[in-house]
Amino acid sequence: MKDINQRKLSTLTKQHHLTSWLVSHRRIAIPLKSTRCLRRWNLRRSNLTVSLNQPPVLWWGSSLLAMDVTGQAAKKEVSKIVNDEVSSIEIKVLLFARARELTGVPDLKLKMPSGSTTKKCMDELVIKFPKLEDVRSCVVLALNEEYTTDSAIVKHRDELAIIPPISGG
Amino acid sequence: MSSDEKNLIEILEEGHKVDIVKYIDYVSAPQAGAIATFSGTTRDMFEGKAVLELRYEAYVPMATRTLTSICTSARSNWDIHKIAVAHRLGPVPVGETSVFIAVSSVHRGDGLDACKFLIDELKATVPIWKKEVYTNGEIWKENSEFLEKRDGLVKKEHKRSCCGSKVRVQEDEEEHKDNSS
Numbered sequence: 001m002k003d004i005n006q007r008k009l010s011t012l013t014k015q016h017h018l019t020s021w022l023v024s025h026r027r028i029a030i031p032l033k034s035t036r037c038l039r040r041w042n043l044r045r046s047n048l049t050v051s052l053n054q055p056p057v058l059w060w061g062s063s064l065l066a067m068d069v070t071g072q073a074a075k076k077e078v079s080k081i082v083n084d085e086v087s088s089i090e091i092k093v094l095l096f097a098r099a100r101e102l103t104g105v106p107d108l109k110l111k112m113p114s115g116s117t118t119k120k121c122m123d124e125l126v127i128k129f130p131k132l133e134d135v136r137s138c139v140v141l142a143l144n145e146e147y148t149t150d151s152a153i154v155k156h157r158d159e160l161a162i163i164p165p166i167s168g169g
Numbered sequence: 170m171s172s173d174e175k176n177l178i179e180i181l182e183e184g185h186k187v188d189i190v191k192y193i194d195y196v197s198a199p200q201a202g203a204i205a206t207f208s209g210t211t212r213d214m215f216e217g218k219a220v221l222e223l224r225y226e227a228y229v230p231m232a233t234r235t236l237t238s239i240c241t242s243a244r245s246n247w248d249i250h251k252i253a254v255a256h257r258l259g260p261v262p263v264g265e266t267s268v269f270i271a272v273s274s275v276h277r278g279d280g281l282d283a284c285k286f287l288i289d290e291l292k293a294t295v296p297i298w299k300k301e302v303y304t305n306g307e308i309w310k311e312n313s314e315f316l317e318k319r320d321g322l323v324k325k326e327h328k329r330s331c332c333g334s335k336v337r338v339q340e341d342e343e344e345h346k347d348n349s350s
Contacts, residue, residue, distance in 0.1 A: 096228055097298040098309050140322060142296070145231040147322040161228055161296070165319075167310035168227070168256060168297030169209050169268045169288060 087114035089156035093125065099139060099162040102131040112154065118143060119150035121160055132162075139164050175251045176240045180229050180297075183259025187266040192253035201250045201273035205280035207288045209268040211261050221302045223310075225258045225267060228296040232256070239290045243272075246286065247279040254287065256297055267299070293318040 094107045103125075112121055118141050126132045141148050142161040154160060177195050181187065189208060196204055211223045240252045250273040261267040270287050274280035291297075293314035300307050 094228065096296070097226065097300075140319060142228070142231055145228075145234050147294075161231065163228070163296055164298065164309065165311035166292075166294075166296055166315045167299045167312045168225075168232075168295045169292040169312070 088112065089114050089116070089154065089158075091121065091154050091156070091158045091160050093121070094159065094161040096161065096163060098135055098164045099132065102134060103129040110160075114156075116154055117150060118148055118152045118154060118160060121154055122150075122162075125162070135164055176237065177251075177253040177255075178233055178236045178240070179253075179255045180227055180232055181255060181257045185257065187255050187257050187269045189266065189269050189271075192255055192269055192271045195253045196251040196271045196273035198250055198273055200275060201280075202275055203277035203280040204271060204273045205277065205284040206272075207268075207270040207284050208266050209288070210266050211263045213263045215301060218303045220263060221304060222260045222262045223267060224260050224300045224302060224307075225256070226298050227256070227258055232295050232297055235295045236291065239287060239294065242290070243283045243286050247274070247283040248276075249274045249279055249283045252283075252287070254291070256291075256295075258297075260302075289314060294322065 088111050090109055090111050092107060093110050095103055095105065100106050110121060110124060112124065122136065122141065126136060140163045141150075141152075142163055143152055143154065144159050145161075147163075177192065187208075189206070193204060193206065211220065213220055236254050240254070243249060243252065251271075252273075253269075253271040255269045257265075257267050268288070268291065270284055270291075272280045272284045272287065274283070292312045299310050301310055
């Protein structure tokens with residue numbers, strides 16, 4: 001099977017519409033996790049189909065074009081690609097006292113890449129509201145109603161509070 | 170009785186005055202020989218400037234949670250019976266009470282020490298803010314207790330006071346302030 005792949009690939013490299021895809025990938029990345037059915041690829045006048053059988057193969061008409069000889073590795077890579085597309089999270093940010101005055105809003109929703117730290121969230125807030133730079137050095141942060149550190153990781157639907165120096169009592 | 174039932178923690182909405190009798194009644198008990206209280210009130214002057222009022226705001230859910238935690242700490246350090254803590258939000262004119270703490274105990278030593286601890290910890294950790302309003306401007310206050318303790322809240326470096334200097338007071342120079350009641 002590997003020989004067939006190599007022959008077909010060498011032919012295919014002359015075919016522009018497949019070059020960037022196959023050559024750059026070397027093996028085929030098939031979004032197995034995101035599709036529940038056969039996925040049809042139309043590249044110019046070709047009739048390209050992807051079979052989701054194991055191992056996953058790429059057909060061009062009735063010809064076998066290429067096959068994922070590395071199996072699992074490709075699956076994981078694709079899963080990662082698919083997961084990355086959906087791995088942004090949304091948190092709620094609360095602003096108090098001087099921080100609220102500087103931004104003009106008491107709260108907002110913030111979309112961040114999954115795995116972001118509270119520091120990264122603060123960086124993003126300062127980009128959105130440059131005036132926050134004024135208080136950046138003196139605020140503390142609270143995550144889900146508890147004081148937190150710069151390096152804490154935020155999760156989807158977390159509540160991040162920007163807390164300027166307090167003055168209760 | 171669980172310890173939760175012995176703590177009364179109230180963050181009062183704007184316009185609601187602190188009813189200190191209610192809290193003293195709450196902590197009273199036949200077995201408690203002492204009731205120690207602290208009442209924080211709005212002063213009329215700060216460093217020579219006439220204060221019109223203080224305006225309070227709070228991160229209420231976290232403030233309640235932090236106060237509960239402080240009460241638990243107090244109980245682990247002193248032998249006390251009941252605790253009541255109330256903090257008022259919104260404008261608090263001169264002479265009126267913004268914060269009230271009542272602690273009952275069998276003996277006065279525990280109650281008095283716990284009461285001091287509670288107000289000190291409140292000023293250092295509870296997310297409540299006040300703005301001091303003068304005739305010619307206003308300024309966000311910053312508790313020195315918080316600034317000193319901040320490194321203990323989170324593991325950060327190089328924290329300093331800054332918000333108090335950022336509000337302009339008309340005709341006066343900008344200052345940054347610590348506050349203690």
